[in-house]
Amino acid sequence: NFMLTQPHSVSESPGKTVTISCTGSSGSIASNYVQWYQQRPGSAPTTVIYEDNQRPSGVPDRFSGSIDSSSNSASLTISGLKTEDEADYYCQSYDSSAVVFGGGTKLTVL
Amino acid sequence: EVQLVESGGGLVQPGGSLRLSCAASGFTFSSYWMHWVRQAPGKGLVWVSRINSDGSSTSYADSVKGRFTISRDNAKNTLYLQMNSLRAEDTAVYYCARGATVTPWYFDLWGRGTLVTVSS
Numbered sequence: 001n002f003m004l005t006q007p008h009s010v011s012e013s014p015g016k017t018v019t020i021s022c023t024g025s026s027g028s029i030a031s032n033y034v035q036w037y038q039q040r041p042g043s044a045p046t047t048v049i050y051e052d053n054q055r056p057s058g059v060p061d062r063f064s065g066s067i068d069s070s071s072n073s074a075s076l077t078i079s080g081l082k083t084e085d086e087a088d089y090y091c092q093s094y095d096s097s098a099v100v101f102g103g104g105t106k107l108t109v110l
Numbered sequence: 111e112v113q114l115v116e117s118g119g120g121l122v123q124p125g126g127s128l129r130l131s132c133a134a135s136g137f138t139f140s141s142y143w144m145h146w147v148r149q150a151p152g153k154g155l156v157w158v159s160r161i162n163s164d165g166s167s168t169s170y171a172d173s174v175k176g177r178f179t180i181s182r183d184n185a186k187n188t189l190y191l192q193m194n195s196l197r198a199e200d201t202a203v204y205y206c207a208r209g210a211t212v213t214p215w216y217f218d219l220w221g222r223g224t225l226v227t228v229s230s
Binding site for chain 1: 145147154155156157160169171205210212213215216217218220221222223
């Protein structure tokens, strides 16, 4: 079964840039779109990146997404970190019949 | 307002059943695929099931196949999840989510979730 692997946690200081990786277990991660969701404690997830690198309206351009086929991975990059960016982040993709989430990455902005 | 509102969660004994509902408003419900996603306490997001726009096609995660049934009533703008033979590991917040327009295998709208607790 197709799986997505994320680091359990990352931390960085306000104003800095952080990148969260999401590595596919098999096949090509570029075959299907990758999405990124932000989830703050006690709240439902919200989309910060869809279709690999698209931002929904209202999401600041500090958030960007990319695909690296050579490493079979997707990345979420957040620049100019703010304390409000502290949250859990999940990558998500799909195969022929199911949706797959990464295990989630806890971002701490300290 | 475009929104999804889940209901029907609660405490149920192992082996019991529960039916979740998700009321949609503010958009043409019958045009969209719909999904259920769950999150156990302190754990990550896990996809549960999906249904296409007219209800003719469904799919399930292996962990719930044969026990859960997804359905929809487009006349009532409501999505359902019938959960049978519940286990302790089914304890989670259950979210309904709308499939995106271009590719329905990801989500562009989420509900706030409803908590299901399976315990004796």
